[in-house]
C-alpha cells in the first residue's frame with residue numbers, strides 16, 4: 352500500500368471538557384475527562400510547537416468551554432508564538448472585558464461564538480444556563496469593540512431551525528463577518544437526543560431556501576457556511592475531508608484522534624502525546640492509518656465515481672448507526688445501510704410528541 | 713469591484729510563509745489559501761491606500777506586462793477574496 356500522506360493543516364485542541372452549559376446536542380463523548388487529567392500549560396505549548404513543525408497552520412481552541420481553563424491567555428500566546436493561526440471556539444461564558452483584552456494582547460486571531468438561540472428564553476433553555484444569553488450578548492459587544500473578527504456559530508435543530516432568518520439577522524447585528532449554520536451532527540451526547548433534535552424535511556427545505564437567498568443578498572457583507580443535516584442528503588459528506596488527510600484532534604488529556612468522535616470506534620487504539628511525537632502519531636499511528644486514503648474502502652465505494660470526493664463518508668456515523676466503522680456512511684443512497692438510517696428518520700420525525708431533552712449534566 | 717476601489721486585508725487575515733510546504737498562504741477564519749507568485753505580489757500591495765488601478769499599474773511595470781491584461785485579473789482575484797470575506801474595501 353502506498354498512500355502519500357500530506358501534513359495536516361488544522362488541529363482542534365480540546366483544552367478541557369468542563370463547560371458551564373449543558374447543551375443537549377453536545378458532541379463530546381458521553382464520558383467526560385476530569386479536570387485532574389487535563390494537560391498542563393507547558394504540555395500544550397509543546398504540542399503547539401510540534402504541530403506547527405508538522406505543518407499545522409490553523410489551531411482551534413475548543414472544549415468543553417476553553418474559557419474554563421485559567422491559563423487560556425497563556426495558551427493563546429504559546430500558540431501564536433508557535434506561528435499558528437489561533438481561533439477560539441467559545442460560548443462566551445467565562446470571558447469578560449479584562450480577559451478578552453488580554454487575549455487580544457496575546458494575539459488571538461479570531462473568535463467563534465456559539466449561539467444556542469436568538470432569544471434569552473430559547474438560548475437559556477437549550478444551554479441549560481440561566482442568564483447565559485445576556486452574558487453572551489455582553490461578550491459579543493466587547494468582541495466587537497476590540498475588533499476581533501467574529502464568526503457566529505449557530506447550531507440548528509428542530510426547535511430553532513425556523514428561527515434561521517432571525518439568526519442571520521443577529522449575526523449582522525453583532526457585526527459578525529461569518530456565520531456558520533450547522534445543523535446538529537449526531538455524535539456523542541447528541542445521539543442521546545437525536546429524536547428531539549432531528550428537524551423535519553419541510554424545515555430543512557425552508558432552511559435551504561433561506562440560506563440560498565441570504566448568500567445572494569449578503570455577498571461581501573457576511574460569509575455564510577451552511578452544514579445541512581446529513582440524514583436528509585443523498586450522499587455523505589467528506590468527513591474530516593478524508594480520515595488522516597487534513598486535520599487532527601487532541602483531547603484534554605493529550606490523546607491524539609483522527610476526528611473528534613473517533614473514540615466511539617472501539618477497535619481503534621489511540622496514542623498520547625506524552626508517549627510519542629505528534630508527527631510519528633500522524634504519519635505512523637495505527638488509528639490514523641486505519642481509514643486513510645481509499646484502499647480500505649468496500650467494493651461498493653471502489654466502483655463509485657464519488658470515491659475520491661467523499662471517501663465513503665463518516666466512519667463514526669457508520670459505527671453509530673450500523674455498528675460497523677468500515678461500512679459506507681449510511682447516508683449514502685447506494686449503500687445497504689441507508690435503510691437503517693431511513694427507519695430511524697421515519698420513527699423520529701413522525702413521533703407526534705417530541706420527547707424531552709436530556710440535558711448534559 | 714472597480715479599479716478605483718481601495719482594498720485591504722482586515723484584521724484576522726494575514727499572509728504567512730508556510731515553511732513546511734514552502735509556499736505563501738493567506739490565513740483567515742476557517743480558511744487557508746495557497747498563493748502563487750502573482751497572488752503574493754497583489755496581496756503584498758494591499759495597503760489600504762493604493763487603489764486596484766494603482767496596484768495594476770505597479771504590477772504592470774514590475775512584470776513588464778500590459779496593464780489592460782493585468783487589471784482584469786487583479787480585480788477578479790481581489791473580488792473573489794472579498795466575497796470570501798478575506799478582503800475588505802474602504803468606502804468611497
Ligand code: SF4
Nearest residue numbers: 652655658663679683
Ligand atoms: S458508494 Fe461509497 S463512495 Fe459512493 S457515494 Fe456511497 S459512500 Fe460515497
